Amino acid sequence: MLTRMAVSVTVLASGSKGNCTLVSSSTTRLLIDAGLSCREVLRRLASCGEDHGTIDAVLITHEHSDHVAGIRVLARRLKVPVYISGPTYQEYQRFARDADGNKVEIERREQFSPGHSFHIGDIAVTPFTIPHDAVDPVGFTFRADGIKVGICTDLGYMPPSVRHHLRGCDVLMIESNHDLEQLRNGPYPWSVKQRVMSRVGHLSNDALADFLTSDYDGQAEFLILAHLSEQNNHPEIARMTAERALGNQRSLLHNQLMLAAQHEPLAAVRL
Ligand SMILES: [Zn+2]
């Protein structure tokens, strides 16, 4: 019998130096964020054997440069629309400039609002509000071919609404940004440490572990730890903290744990 891989997730880059993830169904292909240069996104897609000519759209989570730096050039090159919330686009426009210092526009733009689902091809997209120090930050869930994918990074904590949206994910890509001890003792100025630790900053390994222990439904076949800090975390610490949290619930041990990286793509997850 022929088994078709219907949905795949490929994290091209994850972290404070740039984020970009490819989510594909059998007929539709979306890039989530474009925090790398256009050239680097194309290079990484090619290195994963992915054809950039088949991308249908780019979706933006929030206006921080590690999520939008390459968006304008990339969208023009791929000739695809950019899905972005109204406030996020306004904020992007306030700061975005071309090489000559002129203000820029994204030509093909589709506006979404958090909490309101929409379709791109056969993928149902739901953007939902997350707590982060941006004007209108969102996480996304994607549904296609009976599979649910959740992508949720850049959030200070896990409010009930976010926990609700992430229920039933078959692939869950979630932030495990920092080790609190390393952050406290690390090189960042105190103001930056406070920002990262705040309710609108980034999710620590321990905060993620709390969620995995207390509220996570264990449905995911693949759990991808993402947006790891290079300064204030270590992949093995993030992995061990999550494994310990999962190990507390024996039923969750079938979850395959993966770590997204900044400098090279993560092998595609296929369902
Ligand atoms: Zn970020």
Ligand SMILES: [Zn+2]
């Ligand atoms: Zn951010």
